[in-house]
Amino acid sequence: MSDVKRFSAKDFFKIDLENSTLLDVREPGEVLVRPVNGAIQIPFF
Numbered sequence: 001m002s003d004v005k006r007f008s009a010k011d012f013f014k015i016d017l018e019n020s021t022l023l024d025v026r027e028p029g030e031v032l033v034r035p036v037n038g039a040i041q042i043p044f045f
Helices: 009-014 028-033
Strands: none
Touching: none
């Protein structure tokens, strides 16, 4: 089983993308302004 971890904005770019799954739960408009490459988009409504 995997651990769910939270990262601050300051540490976001230190995430090991090869061994992580990113879930982007922002609203669709926010994703359009600042997309996160490789993240899985799950809209937060």
